[in-house]
Amino acid sequence: MTTTEESPARPALTPLRQARERFLTGRPLPADVPDEIVAAWRRARFFGVRHDLKEPAEPVPPAESALLTAARPVLERIAPALASGQSSLALTDERLRVLWSAGNGPGDEQWRDLSEQQVGHNSAALALRTRRRAEVHGPEHFLDLWQDVSAVSVPVLAPENGQVLGTVTVASGLCTGCTPHPGAALAEATATAVEAELLARSRTAERALLDAYQRAAARPGAAVVALDGKNRLLSEAAAGTLSPGAVAVLERTAAANGPGRGNTDLSPPYDSARNGTGSAAFDLELPDGTGTAHVTPVRHLGAVIGVVAVVEPPSDEAVRPHTEQPRTALAGRSVPWRHATAQATELARTREPLLLTGERGTGKTALARELLSARGDLDPLVVDAAEGPADDPDSWAKAWADNRAILLRHAERLAQSDIAALNSLLDEHPEAPLLLTYTPGTPPGPCLQRLLDTLAARSVTLPALRERPDDIRELLPALAPKPAPRQPPLTWTLDALRALERHPWPGNITELAHLVRALAEHRRLAGPVRRAELPDLVREGPAARQLSPMESAERTAILEALRRHGGNKARAAAALGIARATLYRKLRGYSL
Numbered sequence: 001m002t003t004t005e006e007s008p009a010r011p012a013l014t015p016l017r018q019a020r021e022r023f024l025t026g027r028p029l030p031a032d033v034p035d036e037i038v039a040a041w042r043r044a045r046f047f048g049v050r051h052d053l054k055e056p057a058e059p060v061p062p063a064e065s066a067l068l069t070a071a072r073p074v075l076e077r078i079a080p081a082l083a084s085g086q087s088s089l090a091l092t093d094e095r096l097r098v099l100w101s102a103g104n105g106p107g108d109e110q111w112r113d114l115s116e117q118q119v120g121h122n123s124a125a126l127a128l129r130t131r132r133r134a135e136v137h138g139p140e141h142f143l144d145l146w147q148d149v150s151a152v153s154v155p156v157l158a159p160e161n162g163q164v165l166g167t168v169t170v171a172s173g174l175c176t177g178c179t180p181h182p183g184a185a186l187a188e189a190t191a192t193a194v195e196a197e198l199l200a201r202s203r204t205a206e207r208a209l210l211d212a213y214q215r216a217a218a219r220p221g222a223a224v225v226a227l228d229g230k231n232r233l234l235s236e237a238a239a240g241t242l243s244p245g246a247v248a249v250l251e252r253t254a255a256a257n258g259p260g261r262g263n264t265d266l267s268p269p270y271d272s273a274r275n276g277t278g279s280a281a282f283d284l285e286l287p288d289g290t291g292t293a294h295v296t297p298v299r300h301l302g303a304v305i306g307v308v309a310v311v312e313p314p315s316d317e318a319v320r321p322h323t324e325q326p327r328t329a330l331a332g333r334s335v336p337w338r339h340a341t342a343q344a345t346e347l348a349r350t351r352e353p354l355l356l357t358g359e360r361g362t363g364k365t366a367l368a369r370e371l372l373s374a375r376g377d378l379d380p381l382v383v384d385a386a387e388g389p390a391d392d393p394d395s396w397a398k399a400w401a402d403n404r405a406i407l408l409r410h411a412e413r414l415a416q417s418d419i420a421a422l423n424s425l426l427d428e429h430p431e432a433p434l435l436l437t438y439t440p441g442t443p444p445g446p447c448l449q450r451l452l453d454t455l456a457a458r459s460v461t462l463p464a465l466r467e468r469p470d471d472i473r474e475l476l477p478a479l480a481p482k483p484a485p486r487q488p489p490l491t492w493t494l495d496a497l498r499a500l501e502r503h504p505w506p507g508n509i510t511e512l513a514h515l516v517r518a519l520a521e522h523r524r525l526a527g528p529v530r531r532a533e534l535p536d537l538v539r540e541g542p543a544a545r546q547l548s549p550m551e552s553a554e555r556t557a558i559l560e561a562l563r564r565h566g567g568n569k570a571r572a573a574a575a576l577g578i579a580r581a582t583l584y585r586k587l588r589g590y591s592l
Contacts, residue, residue: 013176017139017147024051036568037121037140044120044142052144053119066303067091067156067165067194068099070201074193075100078186086173087183089190090114091156092124093166105149105171114169119143124167127153131164132567133188135181138174148174152181154191159199168194201301206231208300210527212308216296217488223313226298227254228306231528233491238311239477246286246293246311253284253295254307286311331478332471336463341367344460348375351405351433353426355455357440358462361510364437367462368407372435377405380435385413397425405433411451412439419447426454465508469501475509476500479516490520491528499531503538555590558583 019033023041044051071091079102082089088105092098096115114124120142126134137150151171155164168191170183181187205228213226213233223237227250234242242250281296293309332338347354348371356364372380381399383406399406408414414422426432436455444452452459465472480490492500505511515538519529531539561572573583 013138013174020139035570040116040121040126040140041142043116047117047120049116049118049120049142051120051142054145065093065099066201067093067198069301069303070197071100071156071194074190074197075102078190079103087186088171089186090124090169090171091166091194092128092169094128094164096124096128096167099166103171105173122146123151123153124169127155127167127169128164130567131155131157133180133184135179135184137181138176150175150178150181152184152187154184154187156191156194156198159195159202165198167191205300205305206527209233209298209306209308212296212298212306214488216308216310218486223311225250225293225309225311226306227251227309228298229255230495231306231491231493233488233528234477236477236483236489239489242286242290242311246290249284249286250293250295250307250309253309284309331474332468333474334463334468334470337468337471340460340462344371345374347458347460348372348435351375351377352431353434353436353455353458355411355436355438355452355459356462357438357459359464359508360439361508362462362464363509364439364462365407365409366509368435368437372405372407377433380405380407382407382409384409385415385418386410389415389418396422400425400429400432403433405435408434408436410439411436412441412444412448414448416445416447419451423447423451423454426451465505465512466503472500472512473497475512476516479509479513481517481520483520490516490523493528493530495531496529496534499534499539499541502541551590554586558586558590 015030016033016037019029020041022029023038029038068091075089075091078089082103086104088101088103090098090101092114096113098112098114111119113119114122116122116125121136122141123134123136126136133152133154135150135152138147141147141149149171150173151169153167153169156166156168157163158165168187170181170187172181172183175181209226209228209231210233213224216222216226217224217235221237222235223242224233224235225238225242225247226233229251232247232251234247281294284293284295286293291311291313293311295307295309297304298306298308332341344354344356344367354371356368358364372378381395381404383396385408396406408422426434438452476492477489483489500512507514515535519533523529523533525533557576558572561575562569565571565575569583569587570580573580576583578586
């Protein structure tokens with residue numbers, strides 16, 4: 001539900017009535033008729049709407065929907081108060097089909113479709129298009145039947161994402177010069193109450209989905225996924241089994257059949273059977289050789305609110321042990337990460353020196369250990385320069401003599417004497433099995449710069465986490481501790497995932513790992529992690545960019561033009577001397 005801070009002045013109705021007659025008879029219009037009203041009349045004529053339409057088409061009862069289910073208790077509390085008045089109240093869906101109506105307003109025929117294609121200009125269509133409260137009075141309507149009707153409509157917004165779900169309309173006799181409409185408060189209050197009911201039901205629906213997921217995941221090793229179009233729960237087995245493509249197929253299935261689609265049952269495109277609860281279940285073949293998902297709808301208050309899928313591997317893989325969680329060092333499918341790890345893997349095939357560089361926490365040491373393990377160096381000599389000068393630099397030469405690999409961490413922290421010894425040893429053993437990690441910072445001294453130059457031809461720079469936010473979803477299950485027996489793994493709402501992906505992560509993977517482990521160890525809530533549970537800096541997102549003085553002045557001018565023209569963007573753009581497309585671009589840039 002959205003409101004307008006002030007209602008713009010409306011044109012006088014008598015001249016507008018005369019202008020409408022001129023429009024209907026094809027005569028020129030006066031210059032003072034508002035452009036948006038003329039455009040609305042023209043749209044009605046384009047759609048073939050007859051202005052003398054006497055009665056609606058044969059009413060077609062709309063299908064039961066999640067919006068009507070949530071709104072019905074609110075509307076039924078209001079309906080008795082409308083019986084003795086001269087107003088009517090109506091609820092429409094996002095296609096402007098009337099789901100419910102009551103009252104004794106003028107022109108109160110049983111219209112079942114308030115779209116402009118059927119009845120021309122009206123307040124419900126205007127509110128749906130503008131996403132704000134809208135009023136239409138008398139001759140602003142296209143139909144003759146509504147020339148003595150005033151109506152106000154308010155959009156109903158989904159509490160989780162702001163999507164317009166429908167409208168609430170209050171209609172009364174013609175109200176000359178009344179701004180706002182006397183029924184505006186009732187329309188706003190009704191829309192607010194419906195949105196509150198939707199929010200309450202969405203929370204209990206999430207609980208129902210979680211309960212269904214936990215029942216399905218109770219079997220050890222079960223690969224279970226629960227989805228409702230907003231949230232996603234994956235068991236540990238599912239996280240290690242399902243490919244992104246398979247998860248995408250399941251998410252599309254949930255979105256196509258889940259809440260807000262008016263479904264009381266799923267329409268299975270595959271072989272279906274009835275489960276113990278009487279809900280239709282069906283089998284879905286997943287891509288990438290993942291296997292078959294047995295998909296069962298989850299019901300709440302009579303409507304399908306999501307699905308739970310139990311994934312069975314292909315028959316020839318049924319005896320395979322469960323796939324391990326992705327290794328943190330190699331988790332990630334983004335182009336920057338795949339390029340860096342592919343380059344490092346190729347260079348590490350030979351046992352020559354290799355330098356991994358990158359910001360702190362980017363995973364240099366973890367990747368180095370994976371590379372060493374992959375080529376069979378299972379017992380490398382690990383030296384961490386951050387712990388102080390090497391106790392015995394001669395041990396490096398001894399390790400090389402024994403053909404033992406060396407992992408040297410934090411090369412930027414090496415003492416000058418150690419750097420000199422390392423340079424001398426590399427001069428003598430240029431093909432030594434040495435793997436170094438280096439974090440750029442202060443300008444290196446001459447000795448360290450010589451070492452870096454020596455290794456430059458065999459160096460790989462790992463991208464920062466902010467440069468590969470798409471990998472965060474794959475890193476989360478790899479970083480999370482293994483859950484306790486019979487406990488679901490840590491999962492995340494889409495809203496929380498979006499916040500994680502927007503955070504700049506100055507500490508990179510290390511910082512993300514600390515956050516995941518802290519939540520896993522100290523969290524007491526059930527269900528997926530919500531955005532509200534994240535630390536303030538992560539939850540609120542990066543600070544907005546500071547505007548320059550010229551940008552601030554331009555933003556102020558745009559706001560003033562929009563206020564002066566009642567929010568009409570076309571008129572505001574004309575007043576500012578810019579194209580409407582330019583205005584829209586600037587509005588997005590200034591987050592207006």
